[in-house]
Amino acid sequence: MLPARIVDRFKVKDGNKFRLADFDPADTFGLNIEKDEAKELLASGVKRLRELQERLYAEGRWSILVVLQAMDAAGKDSAIEHVMSGINPQCCEVRSFKAPEPTELKHDYLWRTTIALPERGRVGIFNRSYYEEVLVVRVHPEALANEKLPPDLVTKDIWKERFEDIRSFERHIHRNGTVLLKFYLHISKDEQKRRFLRRIDDPTKRWKFSIADVAKRGFWDDYMVAYEDMIHHTATADCPWYVVPADNKWFSRLVIAAAIVEALKKLDPQFPTVDDAALKTLESARAALIDEDSKKMQ
Numbered sequence: 001m002l003p004a005r006i007v008d009r010f011k012v013k014d015g016n017k018f019r020l021a022d023f024d025p026a027d028t029f030g031l032n033i034e035k036d037e038a039k040e041l042l043a044s045g046v047k048r049l050r051e052l053q054e055r056l057y058a059e060g061r062w063s064i065l066v067v068l069q070a071m072d073a074a075g076k077d078s079a080i081e082h083v084m085s086g087i088n089p090q091c092c093e094v095r096s097f098k099a100p101e102p103t104e105l106k107h108d109y110l111w112r113t114t115i116a117l118p119e120r121g122r123v124g125i126f127n128r129s130y131y132e133e134v135l136v137v138r139v140h141p142e143a144l145a146n147e148k149l150p151p152d153l154v155t156k157d158i159w160k161e162r163f164e165d166i167r168s169f170e171r172h173i174h175r176n177g178t179v180l181l182k183f184y185l186h187i188s189k190d191e192q193k194r195r196f197l198r199r200i201d202d203p204t205k206r207w208k209f210s211i212a213d214v215a216k217r218g219f220w221d222d223y224m225v226a227y228e229d230m231i232h233h234t235a236t237a238d239c240p241w242y243v244v245p246a247d248n249k250w251f252s253r254l255v256i257a258a259a260i261v262e263a264l265k266k267l268d269p270q271f272p273t274v275d276d277a278a279l280k281t282l283e284s285a286r287a288a289l290i291d292e293d294s295k296k297m298q
Contacts, residue, residue: 001045002258010242010255015235020228020243025188027245038250045257046086052264053123057091059269060121063178066260067126069135069230070185071223072213073195074246075253076127079185083257087123096127105147109133109162110169120177130169134162134230139222163233170239179263180239183256184227185246189220 006029012018033041056062068076080094095116104112110130118124137143138159155161170180199209216223235241242259246252274282 001041001048001261002254004258004262007242007255007258007262010244011240011259012231012235012243013237013240015232015241018228018232018235018241020186020224020231023186023243023245025186025191025245026247028248028251031251035250038254042082042250042253042257045254045261046083048261049083049257049264050086050088052261052269053087053091055269055271056123056264056267057088057121058271061177062267062269063118063120064123064260064263065118065126065173065178065180066123066256067129067131067180067182068185069128069131069183069227070246071187071192071220072216073192073199074185074187075249076185078249079183079253079256080125080127082253083260084123084125091121092123092125093118094125094127097129097132099143100146109147110165114169117173117178130166131230131234134159134166135223135226138226139219159229160233163230166234167236167239170234170236174238179267181242181259181263182234182239183242183244183259184231185244185252187246189217191247192217 009029010023056064068079070076084092084094093116095113097113100109100112113126113130116124116126137147144154144158174180196209196213199205231241231243242255244252244255
């Protein structure tokens with residue numbers, strides 16, 4: 001598992017000082033390791049994650065929310081598959097948020113994600129999230145028109161207001177026991193192109209490709225401005241962003257796994273203890289079970 005000092009390199013706790021240009025999508029923090037070694041490091045992180053998650057579930061006081069945001073082909077799906085592979089499925093739920101459905105458009109933009117927040121003791125993963133409302137909706141204003149907001153509320157300050165709302169929402173869930181870990185998988189335009197071409201050439205991956213993905217590349221610069229502004233306005237000490245280099249999938253998975261483990265270690269969840277009365281009940285149950293076996297032998 002990656003040490004905390006490496007993970008901290010990619011953590012943004014003060015958005016005022018953030019510049020996307022300071023982060024290299026191909027960065028691996030100088031690590032030059034073989035594929036098998038990367039798998040071993042990830043396996044150790046996943047094992048530790050499983051141990052801590054079991055305690056989180058048993059204690060039932062905190063919840064973890066992992067938010068993944070990225071351009072297409074940055075590796076969100078594969079990160080979920082590889083990093084969360086060791087978690088007990090009954091304690092973890094993955095939710096993907098694409099274009100809002102008609103029912104969702106009848107509510108405020110935070111509604112559909114709020115009702116999907118993880119219960120105490122559980123880990124929730126948002127594959128995209130409410131942040132689409134300051135990314136896709138901002139780059140493609142026609143999406144905002146579909147939300148049927150009262151015209152007087154759609155002002156030149158709408159993005160600033162949404163950033164304020166999101167910060168307040170995140171502060172609220174943090175104060176109520178949800179630890180929020182936000183990951184922006186930072187992929188370069190050249191690497192995205194290579195991955196798109198591989199999808200087209202691979203019959204087993206063609207289903208993942210959409211011509212709309214190519215169309216979005218025409219707005220690449222606009223998206224980069226939107227991502228930078230998003231992190232600038234919503235990275236805080238309690239709810240930081242991790243700007244994860246995504247050109248090398250093995251490295252981005254290691255960073256994500258280590259960040260989640262570090263957050264769980266800080267919570268230090270414990271298995272519940274039982275009082276003296278409960279211990280007496282357990283001893284009675286033990287005696288009854290042993291007596292059951294002895295009766296069978298008679």
